[in-house]
Amino acid sequence: MDTFIAGCAAGFSGDRIDGVGPVVSTLIERGGHALIFETLAERTLALAQLARNQDPDAGYEPLLDDMLRPCLADCLRHGIRIVSNFGQANPPAAARRIRGLAAELALQAPRIAVLSGDRLDQPEQLDYLRTTLSPAFDTDRIVCINVYQGAAEIADALAAGAEIVVAGRVADPSLFVGPAMAHYGWATDNWSSLAAATVAGHLLECGTQVTGGYFAVPGLKDVPDMHCLGYPIAELDGDGTIVVGKARDTGGRVDEQTVKEQLLYEVHDPAGYLTPDVTADITQVKVATVGADRVRVGGVRGHARPDLLKANVFMHGGWLAEAEISYAGLQAEARARLAADIVRKRLGNTMPLRADLIGALSILGDDAGEMLAALPVGHGRDVRLRMAATHPDRHTAETLLREMNALYTCGPAGGGGVRTSLRPRLNSISTLVPRDLAPASWSFLP
């Protein structure tokens, strides 16, 4: 059987959207099988739910059109399956939008599968959480509760002929594991294969974080052409050996160092990397360069999947107030410290308050950045005071913004550039639930 090949064109909601072109071209050239987009950090889902509350047709990835428009026709024509959690809090609406986009592009209607079961909102589900999490579980403040689902339903949908799979909350690596399972026909208890696929998915799930993004330190860890970083492509053979590379004719680098950093990213115990699909063990993993921008990863071991699924409970969490003001020139830092002291005295103990002195160069610099370029590191005399506070009550939180603004006339000399922002906060609780409380399923978009 041919080796499974998949690329990843997004590592979070808000990632660059122009990485997909080179990924799809490379997949076409090499007979690749799947394209994944990871767009769902933990908080992103709660923000999407808030969007859906405002508009029942919203709540999926806002950049969905921009992500798919450049690649949809090519993927459908070349049999490259698109698998993503860009359904966020509203996978059916995302699926409908994709069908609409295909029509706008004069494409034949694609077979789109929609995953479900990640959202916990039924009375028995809420009762379980209320019992296990009480008293932290505050029904009145709930925004959404979602459980991490796995790859099995993605694989089933692909095996049934889906060309696009739209998920909400699934474990990030499962976006890769699902199409790999479908490709090789792996059973759901083929732990060693699922573990290898999970590690491949983990390496890809953050997009360019494995191809030179989030790596560069000038003079120590240099990365070429970061303005056009290549997004990653992984091969996974039937024996569980991974080769990580990137789209051709792009910037960035894939070597042992970039791969090792991403391998351990957000890992706790390397002997037990847990997903809904498997327990992956990377304590014996070996990494070796096998070509230009090609790194082989082998030795992943797998054990039975965990009995419980991870769930995130998101709740309204009051308000975050942030404000900044800058001081430059003589005694800049002393004036910024004085300003912070004044605000602290004004606000007393009404709420938690934090002060930062951001200092290098800001308001003395020009728009073109010439002064910044000319400034030797460590010689800045330009300090920006940032203060932040949080409170359940909006009006109380706003008092910080008013006090910071009042520093214009009531504060130390020469303060300028006040900016303020007030945003709702989200609190979250992570917990574990039994699998039978949250059964996953999928269906074709009717």
Add this chain to the structure above:
Amino acid sequence: MNTRTQQTRAEGVGTGAGTVLVEVPLYRLAHGRTGDKGDISNISVIAWRDDLFPILLEQLTVEAVQAWFALRRPTRVSRYSIATLCALNFVIEGVLDGGVNDALNLDAHGKALSFHLMDIPIVVAAEVAAGLPDIHHP
């Protein structure tokens, strides 16, 4: 936090068995990245070369890392070793002021914490230090 102090002290800290020892910042021996889950930060420390890994194992202890992050008040530090990668993984709990949902920090994820760890001083033989990677200024 006291980066400059650490770097200026990175000279001639003593001798052992006739070997001149010097202090160098960790980034000369290793690279790494921070990840976060809730109020827990993990920081990988990956040796630039295999022969440097034993030095990390010996000196980059749980206690040393706990002390280095004392100002962020970690509740617990765990260290995992992945010998095949010549890498350590530190899991530092309670260090993010509640993490991305609760912290007032601009960097609520603690993305920058690996760069704090990369300044921790490590003692090496002078001849080892001479062969370590360093920041080059073009």
